Amino acid sequence: MRESEHLEVSQVSEFIETLPEGNLAQPKYFNAAVEISTILSHRELFELTLEIEKELGRDSKGNKDPRTIDIDILLYDNHIVSDEDLIIPHPMMHVRDFVLTPLSQIAADVVHPILGDTVASLHSRKSGY
Numbered sequence: 001m002r003e004s005e006h007l008e009v010s011q012v013s014e015f016i017e018t019l020p021e022g023n024l025a026q027p028k029y030f031n032a033a034v035e036i037s038t039i040l041s042h043r044e045l046f047e048l049t050l051e052i053e054k055e056l057g058r059d060s061k062g063n064k065d066p067r068t069i070d071i072d073i074l075l076y077d078n079h080i081v082s083d084e085d086l087i088i089p090h091p092m093m094h095v096r097d098f099v100l101t102p103l104s105q106i107a108a109d110v111v112h113p114i115l116g117d118t119v120a121s122l123h124s125r126k127s128g129y
Contacts, residue, residue, distance in 0.1 A: 004048060007038035013102035021096070026066045033074070033102040042076045046086050049073065074103060078113045089113060094122045 013033040020026040038045060049071040057068040074090045081088040089112055093099045100123040108120035115122070 006040050007036045007045075007048075009034055009036055011035040011106040013105040016098065016101055018098040020066075021098075029098070031098045031102055033099070033106055035106050042073065042079060042081055042086070042088060043083075045076070046073060072099075074099065075107075075110065075113070078111075080113055095126065097123075097126050100126055 011034070015030045015032045017028050017030055019028055040048065053069050053071055058070070059067075072090050072093075073086070073088055074093050076088045079088055090099070093103070094112060094115060094117075100119065104119050104123040108118065108123075110119050111117065112119070112122060
């Protein structure tokens with residue numbers, strides 16, 4: 001995988017191991033959250049994540065099949081985006097422990113721009129880890 005001169009990793013959470021959502025007969029997943037700083041627009045960042053996924057062996061996006069990697073943009077500052085192929089904040093982040101657990105390690109005080117709650121508050125309501 002190549003590095004991008006247009007972004008810098010600021011923080012990385014611990015990795016947590018979880019069962020696949022929906023009790024599917026698949027291997028466990030490793031989940032983490034990463035905070036980055038970037039000059040890329042949300043669209044450019046999304047395109048970069050797709051390129052990285054492809055480089056790492058991901059064939060398709062949006063299915064429940066096992067995958068080598070899945071990179072989601074959970075938040076992008078306080079932006080709200082509702083495009084056909086990209087929704088920010090991620091529409092399911094507030095109901096998924098496997099997202100909120102690592103995200104709360106690096107962004108506990110960040111406020112969800114639609115729900116108005118901090119990541120820590122959302123996590124405390126969903127916490128199962």
